[in-house]
Amino acid sequence: METRVDCEYIRGLLADFSEDNLLGRAARRARDHVAACEACADELKTFEATADLVREKGLREPPVGLWNAVYNRITDPARAPSVARPAAGLRLRLRIGAAIAALSLVILFGLSYVRRPQPPSVANAVAAEYVEGHAVGSRDGLFADRFSLTSVAALAEAEQRENGRL
């Protein structure tokens, strides 16, 4: 019993089979399948008819300079955009797709940021209170810069005031 999978596989071989380019097991399998499958036999007939037509009309050499012309058009920077540029409808779909992808990335990044444990932070007012206490408590240390520590204590107290603690 021939299956659809067999047909797909054999049709991939028919071009070579029609030109007797298959050998051994592959050739045998193609032959057996075509003998049993009407659809693939029709497909083989199409390949053979095309090949007969080509032989009938004879091979033609490409015009001189065709290769260079094709190469130049591919590598011409002025022509490159027009060659690569998709149709207007496709461009619009690409733009919408890109926008959706970017938006998805932003949302994903935002979610991961929100869900990630935040770097800890003490409210400035609380930190300022204890920085002030630390500065006051450090003033009588050996070689402590009492002028600077007094300044720090005053600045921290002012910071507390600004943050609504006082």
Added chain:
Amino acid sequence: MRRVSYILAALAVAALFVVWIQTQVLPTLSDATRTVVAAANADRTQSYTADVRTKTMYRGKWVTVESKVYHSPKVERIEYSGGHLAGAIVVNQGNKSYTRRHGSSSVAVTELATPAPSADRIGLLLKNYSATPGGRARVAGRDVNIVDLTPRTCAGPSKRLWIDTQTYVTLRTDDKDMEGRLISSSEFRRVTYGSPMSADMPRIPSGKQIETASVSAGRDAASLSRRLGFRVTLPKYVSRGYTLEGYRLHACPCRCGHESAHIVYTNGVDTISVFETRKLHHCGVTKACDPHPGAAGQCLMNKTERGAVAVAQRGAKTVVVVGSVDPSELMRIAESTD
């Protein structure tokens, strides 16, 4: 024969090197140490009047203040004339410091833990810091020896001192954080030694109200525990080189009556403060901390040039640690407190 002469020449060079080390390098190092020891005691013997300029980095900005200092071995008066402290007066007398701000009707009193540099504190300093000579210079028209105090073991804050070659008074102090960045500098712009202090100079600034800002509680945790209503305990872990200096009672400058236990550790130069309090929410602040979802104890951090602030909830009390060491160290200290 030639080989023997080479060996003799090498031995002679080695001997000269040893002699150079013994005569030049070692005495210089010990000189620096001797200078530091003398400087630690200089303010107990010298009288002077000086103009001082101080610049301090705070929250990323340099802040400069000017002051005039009247110093005697028993009392010191500092009058601030420039910057955000303009008009403020500080009097240090005995083991107390009195501060009155310009326009304020109250005087804040701070009790010093140890009013004089003891041999223990100097020993601790020399144990944890190496004193190295940094050359000679002139400050305020005086010849000075420059001495660098750098931590012997792990990274930590450091100091550079400019010490008067005659009187050993420290005429300039530069403080650097553990990454070597300058965070403050105080420099005498003019100094006059032996200048007599007028009779009213040491007078404690008057105020309608005397406020207690920070009071030394000696080395007694029990009295602090009774006052605050919870058990004040020492952290099980403290950074290497730091030893307990004492307990203090810290009153919030918000004047709402909120108090914390203040446990002070020092390595001779630097200080780590451990505060213990029942709650952080007071004086109208409802959101004292942003919770840290990843940690069980709601550990929080905040950083200034004078060090980081680490907070950990430990049972019924909150522990706040402030210091210049690595923030992870502060957190470790906070979390080691029962």
